[in-house]
Amino acid sequence: MSTATATKPTKKKLSPKQIEAFGNELDQLRARIVADLGEKDAAYIRDIVNKQKKLELAGRGLLWAGWFPPAWLAGVAALSLSKIIDNMEIGHNIMHGQYDWMNDPQYTAKNFDWDNTIHADSWLYTHNYVHHTFTNIVGKDHDATGYGVIRITEETPWHPIWLLNPVYCGLLQIFFQWGTALQELESEKFMSGEKSWEEMKPGLRRFRDKAGKQALKDYVLFPLLSGPGAPFTFVGNAAANLVRNLWASSVIWCGHFPEGVETFSIEETEDESHAQWYYRQILGSANFTGSHWVDVLSGNLSYQIEHxxxxxxxxxxxxxxxxxxxxxxxxxxxxxxxxxxxxxxxxVWKKVLKLSLPDSFWTKSKKAGIAEVITFPVRNKKQPAAA
Structure with missing residues (x-):
């Protein structure tokens, strides 16, 4: 993977003609890759699924012998890797329709379900449709404003509750699978009166159905199957879920929230062409570098821009x-x-800490000549999509 660092933003403004030419070249790139899809791609995903299943079997078996500490630790490690791969490289990508062209029901977006609390229908709506269509548009993309849980952009007005911003961020990472499972509800709108209880019910039913089954499997069924080792399996499953949650959320944070990643207003993205949509995706995303295994375990979201x-x-x-x-x-x-x-x-964490304090605090600190512990560049004025 390249070790290139972020390119410095240019002051050059692209004309509508240049943006369309840029979009044209991306369309050509996409067409070449799609035309090249074939057996090697099918073999890749089948191999990953096979490895994930073996890891899960190994993890479950080792946790069954969890009364022996080395077996328990090995079981947690294997099950954590299994859950990460199922979540990132398999579930996330299959549900994006990346393998629909295979015409294999096992690998189609509409049929796939994962080892997670998020209902597939909820994910397809909140992630595939809302997030990927309206990426980083404040007021449309719930992800852009920290899922309504953390203050990750200055567009979210400061309130004393944000003094605990780092706490909210940490808790969301720990319970990430539950947070994303509930994202569809946008419960902050219910609290503010923007959504009625009736509007919440369909999402709550989906959450109850999927999260309930997942909790039953992880915390009742498999522990009971372990007999006397039930407590070790229970704690092992919880530990594996925690590892997966911390990893998955870190991957998402790195691709969406670092300093330099842009957010956009509804107004500046009106009547956006497909080329302008491409342009917004690049400005609103970030990649991170790492080894081959970092790529695999992140579901290749280390290339968030390309995704x-x-x-x-x-x-x-x-x-x-x-x-x-x-x-x-x-x-x-x-x-x-x-x-x-x-x-x-x-x-990202510097940003979370920075935005936990009132915006005026940093303005006054600068005027008073007080050195900032956390560097946070003044937001660049965003270039209109058609500029």
Missing amino acids: HLFPDIPAYRYKEIAVEVRALCEKYGISYHEQSMAKQLLS
Whole structure:
């Protein structure tokens, strides 16, 4: 994977003609990859699914002998990896329709369900449709404003409750599977009176059905099957879910929330062309670098920019696509945001800490000449999509 760092934003403004030319080249790139899809791609996902199933079997078996500490630790490790791969490289990507072209029911978006609390229908709506259509548009993309749980953008007005912003962020990471399962509800709108109880009911039913089955499997069925080792299996399943939640949320944070990633207003994205949509996806996403296994365990969302451009192309192809996307961005003077995972995650947490305090605090601190502990650049004025 490339070790390139984020390209500095250019002051050059692209004309509508240049943006359309840029979009044209991306369309051509996509067409070449789609035309090349075939048996090697099918073999890749089948191999990943096979490995994930073996890891799950190993993890469950080792937890059955969880009274022996080395077996318990090995079981948690194997089950954690299984859940991460099922969530990131298999579930997330299959439900994006990346393998629908295989015409194999096991690998189609409409049939797939994962080892998670999120109902597939809820995910397909909140993630595939809302997030990927309206990426980082404040007022349309719930992800852009921290899921209504954390303050991750200055567009969210400061309130004393945000003094606990780092706590909310940490708790969301720990309970990430439950937070995403409830995202469809947008419960903050219910609390403010924007949504009625009747409007909440369909989402609550989906949550009850899927999350209930998942909790029953992890915390009742498998522990009972372990007999006297039930407590070890119960705690082992909870530990594996925690590891998966912390990893998955860190991957998402790195791709969406670092400093330098743009948000957009509804007004500036009205009547947006497909090329302008491409342009927004790049400005509103970030990549992170790492090893081959970081790519696999992140579901190749280490290439979040390429994923936002081509969400329905097999994710393991993003590495080869990134070479051309990076070159196109350099050609047109478009910022391509990429750093190590550690740097991106640190950037996010600096932002979370910064935004926990009133905006005026930092303005006054600067005027008084007080040095800032956390560096946080003044937001750039966003370039209109058709500029």
